[in-house]
Amino acid sequence: MPRTELLTVVIAAHNEEAALPLLHPRLMKVLDGLDLEASVLYVDDGSRDGTWELLRSFADADPRVGVLRLARNFGKEAALTAGLDQVDADAAVVLDADGQDPPELIPELVARWREGWEVVYGTRMSRDGESWLKRFTAAAFYRVMDRLSDTAVPRDTGDFRLMSRPVLEALRQLRERQRFMKGLFAWVGFRQLAFPYAREPRLAGGSKFNYWRLWNLALEGITSFSTVPLRLATYVGVLTALLAFVWGLWIVVRTLAWGDPVQGWPTMMTVILFLGGLQLVALGIIGEYLGRLYLEAKQRPLYLVAEMRLPAQANPLPHV
Structure with a gap:
């Protein structure tokens, strides 16, 4: 049968x-x-x-x-x-x-x-x-x-x-x-x-x-099936570095040509906070992937x- x-x-x-x-x-x-x-x-x-x-x-x-x-x-x-x-x-x-x-x-x-x-x-x-x-x-x-x-x-x-x-x-x-x-x-x-x-x-x-558990589940899904966030952090870092280089070159040229009568405190703090924030975001993205490697390595x-x-x-x- x-x-x-x-x-x-x-x-x-x-x-x-x-x-x-x-x-x-x-x-x-x-x-x-x-x-x-x-x-x-x-x-x-x-x-x-x-x-x-x-x-x-x-x-x-x-x-x-x-x-x-x-x-x-x-x-x-x-x-x-x-x-x-x-x-x-x-x-x-x-x-x-x-x-x-x-x-x-x-x-x-x-x-x-x-x-x-x-x-x-x-x-x-x-x-x-x-x-x-x-x-x-x-x-x-x-x-x-x-x-x-x-x-x-x-x-x-x-x-x-x-x-x-x-x-x-x-x-x-x-x-x-x-x-x-x-x-x-x-x-x-x-x-x-x-x-x-x-x-x-x-x-x-x-x-x-x-919503907190759903957010964590979304992170699991994205980091488990995509490395785009890591690549995006790289692109953002390169773009920011280029902009910072151009901005620094402009400051040097302006200072040599016209001097710098303004102290530049607001500009300096804005740049420092902006770059620091980008670095922390990039480190956070890397940390998400590194944490998953750590959990996988323990083989529980x-x-x-x-x-x-x-x-x-x-x-x-x-x-x-």
Whole structure:
């Protein structure tokens, strides 16, 4: 008899005890309607509320539900990596725990996968429930990444996507510590298809990504997939040095020709502060890249698992 196709839905959760009871029944109803063997793997990223106890109750009630608890909060990128590392299926779907990405769209992702696409990623046509500032900054970030990076990161695209087994095996080879998953998903390549959809408001609770964390994530993305800031710092430094040389030559010529009756305090302070500011900005950019080299050199694990119970499968594949 032909082997049944296997699908695993990976969900990383951090302090989502309010949203998960609303999302889980919807998800299981969708999986019940699929004509393949489907399971769910929840990853608890060091939650401090009742998220872990809730996830264990899901696993106790249904053998198709697996749970994985990290030793502490390692961040969403590491939590997704931990979940995808454990997937042993023909395809995996990454879904957010807040319910903004409708699980009811999974059958359509599966249909595109069966057409031959190895990655089907959701492109947000609308972002209900989000402020205009967050929508604006998100749109700006994707467009900046598009200009700076050699890797084409799809615009207005989050983590919601389906990936085939070859893509999952390729992702397991990428063990860099400073992870920007949206960029890694794009970097591996394979046949990828955009799937437009309308993003819904959160089911409950509040976003765990404030503007400071989003800013740090943007820095991770830019520094992980582009060296343009370093090159820009070089160009700005060369241009500033040329302007300073021309300005200094002009001061010498003016002094020799007409003297210097003015003390020049404002001009001197302006030049010193301007050049000092540029130097500090350049040092900051270099420091960002140097800090990432430092973290990579230590070779610490991406995450540590405290407890794990994988979902049951009807006919598991050999682990690679």
